[in-house]
Amino acid sequence: MRAHVGLLYLLVHVLANARGQYDLCKSLVSTDEGAVWEHYACQPKAQAMKEYMRILVEPPGVTCGNPPERFCTLENPYLCSDECDASNPDLAHPPQLMQDRERSGLITYWQTVTWRRYPEPLQANITLSWNKTLELTDDIQITFEYGRPTVMVLEKSLNFGRTWQPYQYYADDCWDAFNIAPRRARDLTAANVTHVICTEQYSRWVGSKNEKVVRFEVRSRFAIFAGPRLLNMEGLYTRMESMKGLRDFFTFTNLRLRLLRPALGGTYVQRENLMKYFYAISNVEVLAR
Numbered sequence: 190m191r192a193h194v195g196l197l198y199l200l201v202h203v204l205a206n207a208r209g210q211y212d213l214c215k216s217l218v219s220t221d222e223g224a225v226w227e228h229y230a231c232q233p234k235a236q237a238m239k240e241y242m243r244i245l246v247e248p249p250g251v252t253c254g255n256p257p258e259r260f261c262t263l264e265n266p267y268l269c270s271d272e273c274d275a276s277n278p279d280l281a282h283p284p285q286l287m288q289d290r291e292r293s294g295l296i297t298y299w300q301t302v303t304w305r306r307y308p309e310p311l312q313a314n315i316t317l318s319w320n321k322t323l324e325l326t327d328d329i330q331i332t333f334e335y336g337r338p339t340v341m342v343l344e345k346s347l348n349f350g351r352t353w354q355p356y357q358y359y360a361d362d363c364w365d366a367f368n369i370a371p372r373r374a375r376d377l378t379a380a381n382v383t384h385v386i387c388t389e390q391y392s393r394w395v396g397s398k399n400e401k402v403v404r405f406e407v408r409s410r411f412a413i414f415a416g417p418r419l420l421n422m423e424g425l426y427t428r429m430e431s432m433k434g435l436r437d438f439f440t441f442t443n444l445r446l447r448l449l450r451p452a453l454g455g456t457y458v459q460r461e462n463l464m465k466y467f468y469a470i471s472n473v474e475v476l477a478r
């Protein structure tokens with residue numbers, strides 16, 4: 190008889206040092222070689238949180254298709270034959286398309302109205318709520334079809350949306366948009382890992398097909414403590430407990446994307462064709478526990 194049919198599991202919390210929720214857990218597992226201890230951290234498993242998030246898009250009416258509207262793309266600005274129509278399932282782009290799994294391989298996305306009201310700003314807020322306190326375990330990745338915004342802010346709330354704080358600024362020109370010096374997450378150090386930065390890395394025009402993702406870099410911040418390949422996660426967990434504000438930095442109950450200026454195709458706004466300016470998001474990936 191194979192030993193692990195009659196497995197003996199023994200769960201032991203090792204409370205040797207005060208590590209809060211990162212107490213080491215180990216279980217005694219009987220195998221063909223005899224009983225061995227398996228060690229792991231006692232904490233919930235990281236999960237893809239997009240399946241559980243509630244999405245609120247503001248202002249009302251910013252989602253395209255009501256009334257139906259034609260649009261074109263920055264790369265094909267004179268072929269404005271695409272249509273968004275909320276009443277036609279094949280042409281509608283509702284918010285839930287940011288969180289669907291796209292199993293069929295077909296990319297589906299939420300899309301806004303075009304910038305027909307220029308020079309009034311084209312802005313939208315996307316508020317993501319979980320009604321639960323979560324801790325990031327990987328980069329947040331937001332995938333934009335047809336170009337990434339030239340200006341946006343990621344905000345977070347720690348108290349279910351009562352108050353908000355900036356999490357990261359994104360702009361093609363940080364000085365111009367926010368009066369902040371541009372920084373890269375990979376240049377952060379242990380001394381300033383929890384600083385809120387403005388990055389220009391995801392906002393410059395590189396063609397809409399080349400780079401679609403805007404990141405909030407969690408892995409490069411973890412790497413400061415866990416090493417470049419994140420092999421020393423214990424080192425990170427120890428810091429999470431001892432360094433003031435570090436755990437809080439990765440913790441949130443809600444996230445908000447403030448889209449402040451759409452992709453412009455690397456040039457100024459061309460008033461004669463405003464149908465090529467809009468936002469479209471196909472995916473929001475949030476891995477957390």
Ligand SMILES: *[C@@H]1O[C@H](CO)[C@@H](O)[C@H](O)[C@H]1NC(C)=O
Pocket residue numbers: 247248312313314353447
């Ligand atoms: C987005 O939310 C902010 C508060 O975080 C608010 O000041 C702003 O008016 C909202 N923008 C839109 C377009 O609803």
Ligand SMILES: *[C@@H]1O[C@H](CO)[C@@H](O)[C@H](O)[C@H]1NC(C)=O
Pocket residue numbers: 320
């Ligand atoms: C949020 O969670 C609390 C407690 O778990 C529950 O009582 C409440 O109904 C939830 N609210 C929403 C909007 O889901």
Ligand SMILES: *[C@@H]1O[C@H](CO)[C@@H](O)[C@H](O)[C@H]1NC(C)=O
Pocket residue numbers: 372376377378381384385386
């Ligand atoms: C963090 O510190 C490093 C090293 O001193 C520096 O290069 C980087 O610009 C700093 N970043 C911020 C956001 O202050």
